[in-house]
Amino acid sequence: xxxxxxxxxxxxxxxxxxxxxxxxxxxxxxxxxxxxxxxxxxxxxxxxxxxxxxxxxxxxxxxxxxxxxxxxxxxxxxxxxxxxxxxxxxxxxxxxxxxxxxxxxxxxxxxxxxxxxxxxxxxxxxxxxxxxxxxxxxxxxxxxxxxxxxxxxxxxxxxxxxxxxxxxxxxxxxxxxxxxxxxxxxxxxxxxxxxxxxxxxxxxxxxxxxxxxxxxxxxxxxxxxxxxxxxxxxxxxxxxxxxxxxxxxxxxxxxxxxxxxxxxxxxxxxxxxxxxxxxxxxxxxxxxxxxxxxxxxxxxxxxxxxxxxxxxxxxxxxxxxxxxxxxxxxxxxxxxx
Amino acid sequence: xxxxxxxxxxxxxxxxxxxxxxxxxxxxxxxxxxxxxxxxxxxxxxxxxxxxxxxxxxxxxxxxxxxxxxxxxxxxxxxxxxxxxxxxxxxxxxxxxxxxxxxxxxxxxxxxxxxxxxxxxxxxxxxxxxxxxxxxxxxxxxxxxxxxxxxxxxxxxxxxxxxxxxxxxxxxxxxxxxxxxxxxxxxxxxxxxxxxxxxxxxxxxxxxxxxxxxxxxxxxxxxxxxxxxxxxxxxxxxxxxxxxxxxxxxxxxxxxxxxxxxxxxxxxxxxxxxxxxxxxxxxxxxxxxxxxxxxxxxxxxxxxxxxxxxxxxxxxxxxxxxxxxxxxxxxxxxxxxxxxxxxxxxxxxxxxxxxxxxxxxxxxxxxxxxxxxxxx
Ligand SMILES: Cc1ncc(C[n+]2csc(CCOP(=O)(O)OP(=O)(O)O)c2C)c(N)n1
Numbered sequence: 161x162x163x164x165x166x167x168x169x170x171x172x173x174x175x176x177x178x179x180x181x182x183x184x185x186x187x188x189x190x191x192x193x194x195x196x197x198x199x200x201x202x203x204x205x206x207x208x209x210x211x212x213x214x215x216x217x218x219x220x221x222x223x224x225x226x227x228x229x230x231x232x233x234x235x236x237x238x239x240x241x242x243x244x245x246x247x248x249x250x251x252x253x254x255x256x257x258x259x260x261x262x263x264x265x266x267x268x269x270x271x272x273x274x275x276x277x278x279x280x281x282x283x284x285x286x287x288x289x290x291x292x293x294x295x296x297x298x299x300x301x302x303x304x305x306x307x308x309x310x311x312x313x314x315x316x317x318x319x320x321x322x323x324x325x326x327x328x329x330x331x332x333x334x335x336x337x338x339x340x341x342x343x344x345x346x347x348x349x350x351x352x353x354x355x356x357x358x359x360x361x362x363x364x365x366x367x368x369x370x371x372x373x374x375x376x377x378x379x380x381x382x383x384x385x386x387x388x389x390x391x392x393x394x395x396x397x398x399x400x401x402x403x404x405x406x407x408x409x410x411x412x413x414x415x416x417x418x419x420x421x422x423x424x425x426x427x428x429x430x431x432x433x434x435x436x437x438x439x440x441x442x443x444x445x446x447x448x449x450x451x452x453x454x455x456x457x458x459x460x461x462x463x464x465x466x467x468x469x470x471x472x473x474x475x476x477x478x479x480x481x482x483x484x485x486x487x488x489x490x491x492x493x494x495x496x497x
Numbered sequence: 498x499x500x501x502x503x504x505x506x507x508x509x510x511x512x513x514x515x516x517x518x519x520x521x522x523x524x525x526x527x528x529x530x531x532x533x534x535x536x537x538x539x540x541x542x543x544x545x546x547x548x549x550x551x552x553x554x555x556x557x558x559x560x561x562x563x564x565x566x567x568x569x570x571x572x573x574x575x576x577x578x579x580x581x582x583x584x585x586x587x588x589x590x591x592x593x594x595x596x597x598x599x600x601x602x603x604x605x606x607x608x609x610x611x612x613x614x615x616x617x618x619x620x621x622x623x624x625x626x627x628x629x630x631x632x633x634x635x636x637x638x639x640x641x642x643x644x645x646x647x648x649x650x651x652x653x654x655x656x657x658x659x660x661x662x663x664x665x666x667x668x669x670x671x672x673x674x675x676x677x678x679x680x681x682x683x684x685x686x687x688x689x690x691x692x693x694x695x696x697x698x699x700x701x702x703x704x705x706x707x708x709x710x711x712x713x714x715x716x717x718x719x720x721x722x723x724x725x726x727x728x729x730x731x732x733x734x735x736x737x738x739x740x741x742x743x744x745x746x747x748x749x750x751x752x753x754x755x756x757x758x759x760x761x762x763x764x765x766x767x768x769x770x771x772x773x774x775x776x777x778x779x780x781x782x783x784x785x786x787x788x789x790x791x792x793x794x795x796x797x798x799x800x801x802x803x804x805x806x807x808x809x810x811x812x813x814x815x816x817x818x819x820x821x822x823x824x825x826x827x828x829x830x831x832x833x834x835x836x837x838x839x840x841x842x843x844x845x846x847x848x849x850x851x852x853x854x855x856x857x858x859x860x861x862x863x864x865x866x867x868x869x870x871x872x873x
Contacts, residue, residue: 175698202667202698202701203699203700203701204773205700205701205773206700206773207699207700207769207772207773210699210767212769228705229666229703229705230670230701230706230707231637231668231671231698231701231706231824232670232671233668233671234671234672235672237668258636259636259637261636262638262671262672262673297610298560298767299560299561299635300635301636302634302635302649425499435846435850436846444565458527458867461865465836465837465850465853465854466839466846466847466850467837467839468835470830470832470835470837471610471611471612471613471830472559473609473610473611473829473830474608474610474830474832474835475833476834477710477835477854477858478832478835483857484857484863487857487862487864490862490864491864491865492864494865495867
């Protein structure tokens with residue numbers, strides 16, 4: 161059993177949930193166990209969020225726990241920080257990652273800074289939920305994958321689940337954690353993909369990568385909705401592929417990455433974000449700095465391109481898929497230093 | 498029965514036409530051609546929305562936000578502009594663009610998800626409208642700040658151009674809205690900001706959006722003149738906008754205009770308004786439909802009769818069908834188009850990524866360049 165395999169560690173009943181249901185159930189569970197947990201965002205009231213990720217919670221917990229706010233990302237993040245400073249455990253929702261930008265000032269000036277600025281005196285236990293990613297054929301700014309902006313910034317954790325069971329354990333752990341967490345929800349896999357999720361409470365480590373599949377020949381580093389493409393590609397290629405779901409995009413679980421690459425000697429990074437200064441650039445640099453002697457081939461990055469997220473006729477050509485992953489794996493397998 | 502979602506529902510706005518279409522005061526000075534043009538735009542905009550909703554259901558477009566019920570706002574305001582003026586719209590002002598003859602085909606093609614370059618190339622014979630429209634903004638309220646900048650540029654250059662921008666009631670909660678109005682006030686920018694108070698920001702009612710009594714009064718803090726009008730009364734909207742536009746053109750600075758109206762449809766095709774609002778509300782507002790009101794007025798004035806009305810409707814249907822056909826004739830975007838129009842000049846990265854995509858689409862392995870030279 162690999163680390164961070166949610167269902168395996170918990171003896172409990174399970175229910176078949178998709179990712180968005182896992183989010184909803186976990187938010188409810190955490191709010192029931194801790195009165196200081198408050199949700200904050202617009203459209204959270206009767207409609208339960210535009211993705212229905214908070215459906216039913218407003219009715220259950222009332223308007224002071226599920227706070228339906230004015231339409232203001234800066235306002236949401238800024239007031240959430242203030243509440244967190246005063247001991248509330250706040251879970252703000254930003255409707256789409258592409259609409260995080262109005263909150264960027266608050267993010268940089270307060271969210272990521274106050275803990276350090278107060279010499280550790282102030283705690284900011286908050287989890288900012290941000291649906292992200294493409295493949296849903298929506299309009300402009302609804303498909304962004306700009307996690308690099310968050311990961312580039314000290315003082316905040318960036319966590320990204322890739323399955324329903326993981327979503328539950330990671331979201332619960334993030335909410336209970338004393339650090340601020342950007343919790344990135346890959347909305348491409350919000351629905352559709354279900355699995356048996358333990359109904360009892362459990363948490364998963366939010367700072368450990370998950371070895372999804374063990375292999376000897378090549379390491380694929382990925383996260384979020386791209387994981388399934390890595391798995392399909394691994395099934396198709398004539399190589400023993402190790403797949404690592406990073407889970408924690410910041411800080412990175414460098415040990416797990418380096419252990420794997422030192423063993424396999426080959427590495428592919430698969431992400432849907434733009435390539436330049438995407439996380440693949442950082443991972444590739446780390447491997448070069450600390451595992452160069454073990455490499456048999458250059459690291460390749462199968463990613464989106466350095467363009468604004470395109471119109472929906474073109475997005476399939478932009479987004480990495482199993483085929484792009486397969487090509488990258490084959491390319492690094494074809495090379496020998 | 499509640500049919501305003503505000504804290505203190507007030508019909509204290511400026512109105513020219515009663516809900517049944519009869520004037521309650523002297524109508525503004527509008528020539529018959531302009532009246533006909535307004536009606537024409539109403540009918541076309543509705544035909545556009547209906548068609549877009551149908552195309553969405555058939556999967557030809559992925560998402561559409563319609564403006565049914567709110568058209569008097571874009572039409573009345575757009576009619577108050579002059580050729581050469583500027584407009585920074587969001588997604589509920591199709592009718593304003595229709596009024597100024599912007600291409601419906603381009604609008605459909607945009608909804609169909611072609612890259613803008615492809616659309617421009619294949620529909621480029623269409624004339625540009627006489628009022629300048631920026632591409633519609635998807636991120637909220639960014640347009641208002643930009644519009645104020647546009648207006649400042651005119652002021653600094655002693656041009657008498659006016660810039661108009663639009664937001665919803667919800668968008669007045671964004672920081673950008675206040676930053677925009679503050680600049681507009683300080684720099685006496687010839688900027689007219691129009692707020693569609695359509696009672697809802699997706700599922701958030703106006704009383705959840707602000708504790709202020711009106712959205713218009715948000716301008717008070719910024720020293721910007723403001724007014725509140727019946728947004729379902731196209732003549733009232735026109736008259737108040739015209740005053741604001743004339744003041745701006747005359748060097749007297751900005752105005753915020755709140756137009757009280759109602760979104761009679763879902764927020765967009767991904768929304769389900771039955772979850773958060775009740776039917777009686779819609780029924781009440783359906784009685785206030787801006788098209789019916791204006792039509793009754795035009796008929797009473799002898800500007801419109803059955804024959805003219807059905808001619809306008811038929812022409813609208815035909816124009817929309819033609820526009821859809823033209824949009825469908827725009828070929829699917831070549832995926833390479835996604836690289837266009839980012840920067841002038843060339844870079845290694847762009848050349849390389851273009852080559853990668855080309856190879857991938859040809860079924861080749863795009864990752865076999867190991868020295869950075871193979872793809873040059
Ligand atoms: C900065 C930003 N945040 C969120 C969104 C998502 N969104 C699109 S429309 C909308 C509601 C807007 O309400 P309002 O301003 O009242 O305009 P209306 O849709 O009612 O015309 C939201 C939240 C966005 N487009 N931009």
